[in-house]
Amino acid sequence: xxxxxxxxxxxxxxxxxxxxxxxxxxxxxxxxxxxxxxxxxxxxxxxxxxxxxxxxxxxxxxxxxxxxxxxxxxxxxxxxxxxxxxxxxxxxxxxxxxxxxxxxxxxxxxxxxxxxxxxxxxxxxxx
Numbered sequence: 001x002x003x004x005x006x007x008x009x010x011x012x013x014x015x016x017x018x019x020x021x022x023x024x025x026x027x028x029x030x031x032x033x034x035x036x037x038x039x040x041x042x043x044x045x046x047x048x049x050x051x052x053x054x055x056x057x058x059x060x061x062x063x064x065x066x067x068x069x070x071x072x073x074x075x076x077x078x079x080x081x082x083x084x085x086x087x088x089x090x091x092x093x094x095x096x097x098x099x100x101x102x103x104x105x106x107x108x109x110x111x112x113x114x115x116x117x118x119x120x121x122x123x124x125x126x127x
Contacts, residue, residue: 049075053110057125065125069110074098076106078115 033039049070057065066079073094077086089098089106098106103118116122 055110055127057113057127059115059123059125061123063123065113065115065123067106067110067113078104078106080117 049072051068052071052073053069055067055069057067059065063080064082066082066084068077070076074091076089076098078089079086087100087104089100089104091098103116105116107114111127113125114122115125
């Protein structure tokens with residue numbers, strides 16, 4: 001019995017040290033974010049629109065136009081050559097003609113468009 005008593009006392013002492021209530025973890029922030037306050041008060045960010053359709057279109061004069069249409073129908077990117085310079089056309093609201101500086105104008109759908117390019121006559125194109 002003498003041999004069991006020290007082990008029983010040690011076990012009771014160990015159990016007494018345990019708390020039935022969990023303690024909240026201590027959070028130590030050694031590298032605080034200097035912009036945390038600004039980010040918390042920042043407004044919502046609008047993501048760029050997703051591509052709705054990417055089309056190669058044949059025009060009446062037998063030329064090709066490459067058009068990327070975006071969701072929301074307020075933006076399109078037009079190229080007159082496959083690896084040519086892209087021109088971004090936009091509209092303030094969906095349904096209005098898409099325009100860009102220099103005289104670009106595009107109306108229509110991903111299946112049929114009418115496009116006006118600077119210094120060229122208006123063309124009707126189909127995908």
